[in-house]
Amino acid sequence: MNAPAYNFAYLDEQTKRMIRRAILKAIAIPGYQVPFASREMPMPYGWGTGGVQVTASILGPEDVLKVIDQGSDDTTNAVSIRNFFAKTAGVRTTTHTGEATIIQTRHRIPETPLGEDQVLVFQVPIPEPLRFLEPRETETRRMHALADYGLMHVKLYEDIARHGHIATTYAYPVKVDGRYVMDPSPTPKFDNPKMDDCAALQLFGAGREKRIYAIPPHTKVTSLDFEDHPFEPSRTPKTCALCGADDTFLDEVVTDDKGGRLFVCSDSDYCEQHRAAETTA
Amino acid sequence: MEPRLQLTGVTKRFTMHLQGGVRLPVVAGVEFAVAAGECVALAGPSGAGKSSVLKMIFGNYRCDAGQILVQHDGEPVDVARADARAILELRRTTVGYVSQFLRAVPRVAAIDVVAEPLLAAGVGREIARARAGDLLARLDVPERLWALPPATFSGGEQQRVNIARGFLPDLPILLLDEPTASLDAANRTIVMDLINEKKKCGTAIASIVHDDDVRAHTADRVIDITRFAANSACSGEVDTGSPIRTCARDVR
Amino acid sequence: MSAPDAPLLLAEGLTKYYGRQLGCRDVSFSLYPGEVLAVVGESGSGKTTLLQLLSTQLLPSAGCVRYRMRDGVTRDLADLSEAERRFLFRTDWGYVHQDAALGLRMNVSAGANVGERLMAVGWRHYGRIRGTAVQWLDRVEIDPDRIDDPPLVYSGGMRQRLQIARNLVTQPRLVFMDEPTGGLDVSVQARLLDLLRGLVTELGLAAVIVTHDLAVARLLSHRIMVMKGGEVIEQGLTDQVLDDPREPYTQLLVSSILPA
Numbered sequence: 001m002n003a004p005a006y007n008f009a010y011l012d013e014q015t016k017r018m019i020r021r022a023i024l025k026a027i028a029i030p031g032y033q034v035p036f037a038s039r040e041m042p043m044p045y046g047w048g049t050g051g052v053q054v055t056a057s058i059l060g061p062e063d064v065l066k067v068i069d070q071g072s073d074d075t076t077n078a079v080s081i082r083n084f085f086a087k088t089a090g091v092r093t094t095t096h097t098g099e100a101t102i103i104q105t106r107h108r109i110p111e112t113p114l115g116e117d118q119v120l121v122f123q124v125p126i127p128e129p130l131r132f133l134e135p136r137e138t139e140t141r142r143m144h145a146l147a148d149y150g151l152m153h154v155k156l157y158e159d160i161a162r163h164g165h166i167a168t169t170y171a172y173p174v175k176v177d178g179r180y181v182m183d184p185s186p187t188p189k190f191d192n193p194k195m196d197d198c199a200a201l202q203l204f205g206a207g208r209e210k211r212i213y214a215i216p217p218h219t220k221v222t223s224l225d226f227e228d229h230p231f232e233p234s235r236t237p238k239t240c241a242l243c244g245a246d247d248t249f250l251d252e253v254v255t256d257d258k259g260g261r262l263f264v265c266s267d268s269d270y271c272e273q274h275r276a277a278e279t280t281a
Numbered sequence: 282m283e284p285r286l287q288l289t290g291v292t293k294r295f296t297m298h299l300q301g302g303v304r305l306p307v308v309a310g311v312e313f314a315v316a317a318g319e320c321v322a323l324a325g326p327s328g329a330g331k332s333s334v335l336k337m338i339f340g341n342y343r344c345d346a347g348q349i350l351v352q353h354d355g356e357p358v359d360v361a362r363a364d365a366r367a368i369l370e371l372r373r374t375t376v377g378y379v380s381q382f383l384r385a386v387p388r389v390a391a392i393d394v395v396a397e398p399l400l401a402a403g404v405g406r407e408i409a410r411a412r413a414g415d416l417l418a419r420l421d422v423p424e425r426l427w428a429l430p431p432a433t434f435s436g437g438e439q440q441r442v443n444i445a446r447g448f449l450p451d452l453p454i455l456l457l458d459e460p461t462a463s464l465d466a467a468n469r470t471i472v473m474d475l476i477n478e479k480k481k482c483g484t485a486i487a488s489i490v491h492d493d494d495v496r497a498h499t500a501d502r503v504i505d506i507t508r509f510a511a512n513s514a515c516s517g518e519v520d521t522g523s524p525i526r527t528c529a530r531d532v533r
Numbered sequence: 534m535s536a537p538d539a540p541l542l543l544a545e546g547l548t549k550y551y552g553r554q555l556g557c558r559d560v561s562f563s564l565y566p567g568e569v570l571a572v573v574g575e576s577g578s579g580k581t582t583l584l585q586l587l588s589t590q591l592l593p594s595a596g597c598v599r600y601r602m603r604d605g606v607t608r609d610l611a612d613l614s615e616a617e618r619r620f621l622f623r624t625d626w627g628y629v630h631q632d633a634a635l636g637l638r639m640n641v642s643a644g645a646n647v648g649e650r651l652m653a654v655g656w657r658h659y660g661r662i663r664g665t666a667v668q669w670l671d672r673v674e675i676d677p678d679r680i681d682d683p684p685l686v687y688s689g690g691m692r693q694r695l696q697i698a699r700n701l702v703t704q705p706r707l708v709f710m711d712e713p714t715g716g717l718d719v720s721v722q723a724r725l726l727d728l729l730r731g732l733v734t735e736l737g738l739a740a741v742i743v744t745h746d747l748a749v750a751r752l753l754s755h756r757i758m759v760m761k762g763g764e765v766i767e768q769g770l771t772d773q774v775l776d777d778p779r780e781p782y783t784q785l786l787v788s789s790i791l792p793a
Binding site for chain 3: 386
């Protein structure tokens with residue numbers, strides 16, 4: 001039920017228009033961080049306010065919403081955000097990737113390939129891929145404007161010099177449409193290839209940092225690397241203990257205090273679907 | 282046939298601003314020419330302006346009046362009026378200078394000091410060094426010294442490195458300022474031979490030699506610089522460098 | 534004379550005022566490929582202002598700087614876009630700071646410092662980048678085993694040599710140097726000067742070197758410009774200006790050198 005005091009999806013219509021304008025700009029310049037006037041939301045910074053604002057701005061009464069956190073529909077944050085939209089928008093919610101029209105996610109991309117009728121909304125903590133190399137905002141803006149990304153490669157070079165390989169395992173920087181370098185949010189590098197030539201629209205919202213960026217459907221997204229140290233979407237070489245998948249991103253679950261552990265698909269919906277398919281097969 | 286080198290009306294004076302602007306005339310109206318294959322010796326007592334004349338030909342000193350014509354690529358070039366680039370070009374291709382004392386760059390091996398002008402002229406490193414070695418050997422500089430910087434050598438050894446450097450390239454004009462001053466009799470003879478060989482190759486040489494014997498064996502003509510003396514205010518020329526530096530130091 | 538090659542860098546009437554304070558006035562010269570120009574003067578002479586004007590780090594109050602780009606076209610540097618300027622700085626030019634820390638990334642390895650420019654112009658092969666860095670470290674006489682150490686743990690002389698390597702790796706045609714041997718021990722200075730001299734000749738670099746040390750000017754430069762109070766007092770062939778100085782100030786400067 002809608003509490004009568006809230007507008008549809010919590011935000012007022014003017015705010016939604018402002019955010020949609022930012023989204024359109026972001027789509028027009030793939031990978032470019034568009035500043036927007038991030039609103040105060042009923043959850044603190046660091047809890048997905050950016051993603052929530054993007055979702056709120058594009059949500060319509062006919063949409064079907066899925067919310068995941070680290071691949072799972074039933075963690076506290078996923079549940080909480082899903083309930084938020086159920087309460088303020090009254091939209092249908094689902095845990096099935098295939099059924100959703102909007103999927104809001106924290107730190108993972110669903111294993112099930114997405115279609116052209118779907119929108120994937122990412123929650124982003126730090127949108128600036130160069131932030132930890134160059135703390136000055138004035139300087140990073142200039143670097144993006146001039147496509148001056150030598151520093152990024154310096155970091156990758158340092159990794160190889162120090163560890164023998166590129167040590168970044170999540171939030172692995174990508175080049176979008178051959179122009180802007182982008183932080184894909186803290187998704188594991190295993191998920192990077194999914195962003196490339198994706199049929200769905202990918203939107204990224206950072207509430208605290210007040211930035212929105214986007215990857216339009218079917219855009220070229222390449223992970224930064226060296227010719228002789230090419231990008232590898234690595235995963236734990238194990239199979240899911242529940243569904244037997246050997247090509248999904250796995251979570252490690254500690255089962256006892258004697259060192260026992262098992263690996264299960266991080267994407268809970270995919271795992272469930274896969275299990276169902278296995279039993280019927 | 283044009284003389285390789287021709288001086289006309291060459292005049293030089295130093296103005297000592299640090300000593301109230303006192304003017305030191307050095308030479309006035311110097312006039313002589315040197316043909317290809319000829320060696321002309323400049324003679325005169327210390328302070329007469331001989332080194333100054335050589336330095337003006339090399340472009341190291343400025344010239345207040347007159348012309349210093351040097352044949353370069355078939356055309357006469359007036360050193361007195363040439364700009365910095367032109368003089369650098371002349372030094373690379375036409376005029377060589379063996380100074381009285383070796384001014385060595387620290388840390389560079391003797392053989393590289395000698396080979397440098399050839400390298401600047403575009404000769405390959407290996408060939409340049411080989412030729413440098415041959416000339417050093419001829420000048421009796423032992424091979425064990427070739428890889429060392431000349432700063433630690435004796436005066437005579439340094440001077441022989443200096444001579445090797447000056448004599449190695451084939452420049453049409455060579456200026457020699459007291460080339461045999463710190464050498465013993467045996468090495469003086471070697472240098473005289475080198476000078477005469479250069480003459481046979483057609484090099485025009487202007488030299489300053491105090492040793493009568495060397496002068497007699499190498500010079501075709503002797504020019505008395507005192508003929509071109511201007512009125513002196515002080516002793517004028519000092520061997521170790523320009524009067525500006527030394528006289529000013531006395532003031533302090 | 535030689536084939537008519539165009540000047541690489543042209544300064545025309547360069548003037549800079551800081552409010553009412555004069556930085557430098559009416560400086561003009563042409564620099565040709567392979568030529569080294571030393572700009573000497575004491576503190577306040579305007580030599581550093583001039584260097585910054587030439588390298589477009591400051592905008593002139595009057596006059597212009599023109600540079601012949603790699604495609605042969607001579608451009609007024611004030612007309613360059615920010616992107617073009619940055620590209621120039623990264624490829625065709627070098628700038629060696631007096632304090633090496635200003636010209637290096639102190640917390641990043643030496644190899645990355647040398648390789649950065651290469652990566653910025655599109656090199657994407659780690660092995661080749663590293664190999665080139667090793668060659669350059671060797672060339673500036675830094676033990677290649679130290680390639681993974683950050684310059685934070687290098688001595689002053691090593692840092693300066695690393696800075697030089699970092700600047701020369703993209704084979705610039707013009708290098709600006711601001712007191713490159715300032716603050717270094719004498720023996721370290723000698724080694725550095727020798728290195729610079731060798732590299733300048735070997736690579737055919739044109740350079741503008743600002744220094745207060747006449748010995749550095751004599752060793753490294755073909756031409757010299759003496760400045761005082763923002764004005765050019767005298768300019769010409771280095772050995773000529775130093776051995777036969779004409780102007781009173783030049784004579785004072787030359788006579789003030791302590792004999793070794």
